[in-house]
Amino acid sequence: MANLNPMKNQKRTEEAMVNLPLSALRYLSRYPREKKIVIEISTDEIRRVNKAETLDEIINAARLDYALGNYKTFTSAQDLITELHS
DSSP: OOOSSOOOOOOOSSOOOOOOOGGGEEEEEEETTTTEEEEEEOHHHHHHHSOHHHHHHHHHHHHHHHHHTOOOOOSSHHHHHHHHHO
């Protein structure tokens, strides 16, 4: 697969991290039977509090993980918050 956004190869000495402000999250719906909620995350708010290079790297990695099926689902908001803090 061709890289559509060519970048110089860089060695990262620390882990990439994205801060999610609470104002970036918007509740969409819930599925009581499956005990799941659906939220929307505003990329404008994320860009406001994060460096663009880091955000682009994380989004590209997340797209790859999703395509490979490497993702988690949570049955409660508390489980999601616990995972985000870990």
